[in-house]
Every structure is written in structure tokens, then in C-alpha cells.
Amino acid sequence: MKSAKQPSSRIRLLAIDLDDTLLTADLKISPANRQAIRAAEAMGVQVVLASGRAPQAMQPFIQELGLDKTEGYMIAFNGSTIIRTDTGVEEWGIKLDVDLLAEVWDLAEKRGRPLQTYLKDEIIYNEENEFTELDHKLTGIPIRKVSRAEFLAEPRVKLIIGGDPELLIPLEAEFNQVFGGRANMFRSKPFFFEIMHIHADKGFALERLAAMHRIDRSAVMAIGDAMNDAGMLRWAGWPVAMANAVPAIQNLAAWVTTKSHGDDGVAEAIDRFILHA
Numbered sequence: 001m002k003s004a005k006q007p008s009s010r011i012r013l014l015a016i017d018l019d020d021t022l023l024t025a026d027l028k029i030s031p032a033n034r035q036a037i038r039a040a041e042a043m044g045v046q047v048v049l050a051s052g053r054a055p056q057a058m059q060p061f062i063q064e065l066g067l068d069k070t071e072g073y074m075i076a077f078n079g080s081t082i083i084r085t086d087t088g089v090e091e092w093g094i095k096l097d098v099d100l101l102a103e104v105w106d107l108a109e110k111r112g113r114p115l116q117t118y119l120k121d122e123i124i125y126n127e128e129n130e131f132t133e134l135d136h137k138l139t140g141i142p143i144r145k146v147s148r149a150e151f152l153a154e155p156r157v158k159l160i161i162g163g164d165p166e167l168l169i170p171l172e173a174e175f176n177q178v179f180g181g182r183a184n185m186f187r188s189k190p191f192f193f194e195i196m197h198i199h200a201d202k203g204f205a206l207e208r209l210a211a212m213h214r215i216d217r218s219a220v221m222a223i224g225d226a227m228n229d230a231g232m233l234r235w236a237g238w239p240v241a242m243a244n245a246v247p248a249i250q251n252l253a254a255w256v257t258t259k260s261h262g263d264d265g266v267a268e269a270i271d272r273f274i275l276h277a
Helices: 018-022 031-042 055-064 098-110 130-139 165-179 202-212 227-235 247-252 265-275
Strands: 013-016 046-050 073-076 081-084 090-093 116-118 123-125 143-145 158-162 183-189 192-197 220-224 238-241
Touching (some): 013 031, 013 202, 013 265, 018 046, 018 055, 018 220, 018 265, 031 265, 046 055, 046 202, 081 202, 098 158, 098 165, 130 143, 158 165, 165 183, 165 192, 183 227, 202 220, 202 227, 220 227, 220 265, 227 238, 227 247, 238 247
Parallel strands (some): 013 046, 013 220, 046 073, 220 238
Antiparallel strands (some): 073 081, 081 090, 116 158, 183 192
């Protein structure tokens, strides 16, 4: 665990990742985490859920926390979209253009890897695979197989290539060599390799939200566990990594929780640095 020093400013904006951070293994928000978030809000802290999930897959957690009752925001699709939680209006968004989509499709097809993306109410994909089925189970979003023409019909918020973690290692290296500097790419989970617009990142979205509310980065705390959280941990003035976070994310953090996502690590961080700072 890193030194438990205090943030240089009172925390005014708190960004929290969902999977493997706020959510337990059975995809629930624990009572302790829920209570801590509500207590932070009662102190005037703006709480933002920041996830790789689609907005519709985040909505049940937004409602459970009551973040849909007053003006608030969620960061969806790993920073590709900012949505106001009380109105459902998209405040900002950025997508991969069709030309780059076509290049990714062709290389993924050449390497025999399945490819999927998101519409408003469903996940579309190019071939049957267990990882799109897994995404469906994790998010509850319907899935549908489509043609190349439909898949590439318009810009998309992000692409996912699913696969065995070991098999994704050479694929990830090749994609970074081909598309590096043109797309933002990372593993959101060991079996999900994500490709997004070069300026789509949780960190960019968090910076934009803070600017909207005139909050200095020194007053922003971000909590995450995986490489898709790297941007917001790099930008936030007080980055916190979960005990179960990958080593690279722990190295970015000012503090690492002693508890994992399965035993209220988020509540631990909120209690230490917001409620009893």
C-alpha cells in the first residue's frame, strides 16, 4: 500500500469505474459502497460513474445510486460519450470514422478474430463467438450478427475484439503497430481488446467534465483497476487504485486500497479521503 497522505485539495469531483472497482464479482453495488457514495454526495461531492459499458448497461447502477434524480453525468464507452444522468441527453461524444473501421474490420478478419461494436440498444458483431455472448451476459444488452455493410454503415463509438488473453498478446502488438497514433487501444479486461477514437479516453472526458464545473484537477479523485482507467488516473489530482488493480494501474496511483472490489475498497477510499479527510 502506498503512503496514506491526504489530497492537496478538498475532493469535489469523484470518478469511479464500475466493473472490478465499484461492482462485486456478481455485479452488485455493496451496501457499504452505496452508503459511502451517498455520504460523499451529501457533502457536495459530484459523483461520476466512468465505465467502458454502454449507457444502457450503466443505467441500473445510476438509478440505484439515485444519480438520475439531480443534475449529474456519466462517462460511458471508456470516455467516448458523456451523458447527463437526469435527462439522458448526450452532452458530448466522439467516434471512430468509417475508413478506420474498415481497416480494423479487414485486419481482424484476416487474423480470424471476432469484432463487435455498439448501437443504441444492441451489440452487433461479425461472427459467432463466446466473448460477445459474455458481453451480453455482463451487460444485458441484446446481440445481433450483421453484414460488413451494416457494421461499417456509420461511425462507431468503439470496437472490441474478444479472445483468449494469451492469443490477444500478439494481436494487440500488431494492432498497436498498425493503428498506433490513430486510435486509442487497450485491454479493458484480459479477454477484451478495445479500439476507440484517439481522443476517446476516460481521462479526456473527466477533464472536460471538471472544466464544465470549474473544478481544478487537484480536487478530482478517480478510482479504477484496469488499463482503461489509466487516462483518468493520470489526469486526476488524487488517483486511487484498487487492491485488485493490475500492477500498471497501481503504479499510477497516489494510494492503493487495502480492500478489493469484493470487500468495499471504494468505500474504504471514500471514507479515508472524503468523509474523514
